[in-house]
Amino acid sequence: MKNFNGTVLFLDRSDINTDEIIPAKYLTEITKEALKPYLLEDLNMDSFDSNTDLEGKQVVITRENFGCGSSREHAPWAFEVNGLYMVIAESFARIFRQNMFNCGMMAIALPKETIERIFLTFSGKETTIETDLEKNIFVVQGGGEKMEVPFTVSDYDRSLVEAGGWLEFADSKY
Amino acid sequence: MGKTIAEKIFDKHFVDNPSGDIHVIKLDAVFCHEITTPVAINDLVSRGKDRVYDASKIKAVIDHVTPAKDSKTAAQGKIVRDWARRQGIKDFFDIGRNGVCHAIFPEQGFVRPGYTIIMGDSHTCTHGAFGAFAAGVGTTDLEVGILKGVCAFQYPLSIKINVTGKMPEGVFAKDVILAIIGRLGVNGATNRVIEFAGPVVEAMSMEARMTLCNMAIEAGGTCGICRPDMTTVDYLWKYIRDDFGSKAAALETYSEFLPDADAEYENIIDIDVSNMEPMMTVGFKPDQIKPVSEMVGEKVDQVYIGSCTNGRIEDLRAAAAVLKGNRIDDNIRGIVSPATPSIYNQALEEGIIKIFMDAGFCVTNPTCGACLGMSNGVLAEGEVCASTTNRNFNGRMGKGGMVHLMSPATAAATAIAGKIKNSSMYKGA
Structure with a gap:
């Protein structure tokens, strides 16, 4: 199972689409590793620089409808090869969310108010997150503040994460 | 309680309910193109699972970059081409016969009312125009589709869009779907099937219905879907005439997938196009x-x-x-x-x-x-x-x-x- 702890990258925008996460011109690559330098290259967000801002980050926290647009699994892969295995958002586009769990990664939705509270408390500060998958709690810490945030993950999604993805799960079962 | 089109299709293709509202359904077709499939093929090969569940149900095309523009896109084409030959996939459309996947597959008669279809392409929702459930998926879902002929989805909730009025001259299905997306928002239909209904949709050609369903994903929709009717039968007739004695008989069979009068929709939205502008x-x-x-x-x-x-x-x-x-x-x-x-x-x-x-x-x-x-x-x-x-x-x-x-x-x-x-x-x- 992947590691869901680490330093947070805050992306304070809604509707971040998969073309922004990994532009179509890089879909000619046939290995995941080749996508590494291009993650979030076209993100349309003031003050964000994909060359410097991804350094040392393991978890993304963002707003609504994350990962909308194309079905490309290259989007989760681009995160994966950069060591980012979890995205926490107010909501996700269906295909992106499914692709994350299918790859054994996590896409966790939290209520709008909780996301807002996390942004207000931690955005702009060096922030870490620890994921307790037994108790379903995120421990968020940064700038001297600490917050415990409960989350839910369905049994099915959890089984995909534990199995390391949908392929092994499905091939053994169907 | 009555059922929607999508619910009827899901019930007919049910395989398993692994948890909650997740249904694993059997697939009637898996569509492939050269951008998202090569990675799936390579991964299946590396796992020692280079197999297909049914070569006759897999359709493949090279459409995104064709003719190849460089060595990388040439390699992507070659992976799909070699795989199609190796696996005996007869419906493979290469240079000279190839076209945009969501135009060529319906044109070849590969989409029928009541079908379940996946493809590693978000605009797969287009094929719902035929009264099918068709959804874009990522590469892992595609791999499982190729290997096992199944896919997992949330049991579908539907939004019905009733399109009424008289289409002004110079206003087209594209204008209608843009107006609908404007109304729903880019995540207004996330995890939902959008059923397009009403007299304006009934009067539309299959081409226009495909334009409508094509952009369901732009509102976050899993699939756009239209009721199968005589327009659908007419479009498919050259492919289905051997299966049915008459067009009326085909329509009768396909009416299995019409929504029940008391089908439950999460939301019903009326759109009157009479005063719509481009x-x-x-x-x-x-x-x-x-x-x-x-x-x-x-x-x-x-x-x-x-x-x-x-x-x-x-x-x-x-x-x-x-x-x-x-x-x-x-x-x-x-x-x-x-x-x-x-x-x-x-x-x-x-x-x-x-x-x-x-x-x-x-x-x-x-x-x-x-x-x-x-x-x-x-x-x-x-x-x-x-x-x-x-x-x-x-x-x-x-x-x-x-x-x-x-x-x-x-x-x-x-x-x-x-x-x-x-x-x-x-x-x-």
Whole structure:
């Protein structure tokens, strides 16, 4: 199972689409590793620089409808090869969310108010997150503040994460 | 309680309910193209699972970058080509026979009412126009589809859009779907099936219904879906005539997938098109729309007519009707990509290709082309394209470029004017 702890990258925008996460011109690559330098290259967000801002980050926290647009699994892969295995958002586009769990990664939705509270408390500060998958709690810490945030993950999604993805799960079962 | 179209299809294809509202369903077809499939093939090979569940149910095409533009895209094509041969996939469409996946697969009769279909492409929702459940998926779902012929989805909730009124002249399915996305928002239908119903949809051709369903994903929808009717049967007739004694018998069989009168929808939205104007997008999200009349005179550098949304014969006819006898503006680069070889042929026979060429358009081979900035027709920084495609995302057609989505008629009028303009077909509301 992947590691869901680490330093947070805050992306304070809604509707971040998969073309922004990994532009179509890089879909000619046939290995995941080749996508590494291009993650979030076209993100349309003031003050964000994909060359410097991804350094040392393991978890993304963002707003609504994350990962909308194309079905490309290259989007989760681009995160994966950069060591980012979890995205926490107010909501996700269906295909992106499914692709994350299918790859054994996590896409966790939290209520709008909780996301807002996390942004207000931690955005702009060096922030870490620890994921307790037994108790379903995120421990968020940064700038001297600490917050415990409960989350839910369905049994099915959890089984995909534990199995390391949908392929092994499905091939053994169907 | 009655069932929606999507619920009836799910129940008929049920395999398992692993947890909660997750249903694993059996697939009638798995569609493949050369961008998302090579990674799936390589992964299956590396896992020692280089198999397919049923070669006759897998359909493959090279459409995104064709002919190959460089060594990388040549390698992607080769992986799919070699795999199709190795696995005995007969319905494989390579150079000379290839076209945009969501145009060529329906045209070949591969989509039927009640079918379940996945593809590693978000615009797979197009095929719901036939009363099928068709959804875009990622590479892992695609791999499992290829290997096992199943896919897992949330049991479908549906939103019904009732389209009523009289379509004004010069207003098309593209304008209707842009207006619907504007109303729903880019995540207004996330995890939902959008059922398009009402007299306006019933009067639409299969081509127009495909345009509607194609953009369901732009509101977050899993699938767009239309009720199968005689228009559906007529379109499919040459492929199904051996299975049914008459068109009426085919319709009778397909009516199994009509929604029940007491089917439950999460939401029902009425849209009256009687006063609708031609619409276009104005930002970097497909729900940022305005009537074309409010954008008249805005600068454009390139006009693109084509794609899985609007590259079919009716679309080319509409654009040609506007272009006939006119030249496009000197400052416009006009590009048209007929979506399949048979559409291209039909356009040749009808004199449409000549109209495009006389007007100053570049006519490309059938391909996804400029739509996603992967092969030809890429924009330079700061340039604007008036386009009949489906996504206006930041950088979609080239870094720093801007895309305005619109109907083929509006795109053609814009090409002539050199700036945003309503087509002469539109006489006002």
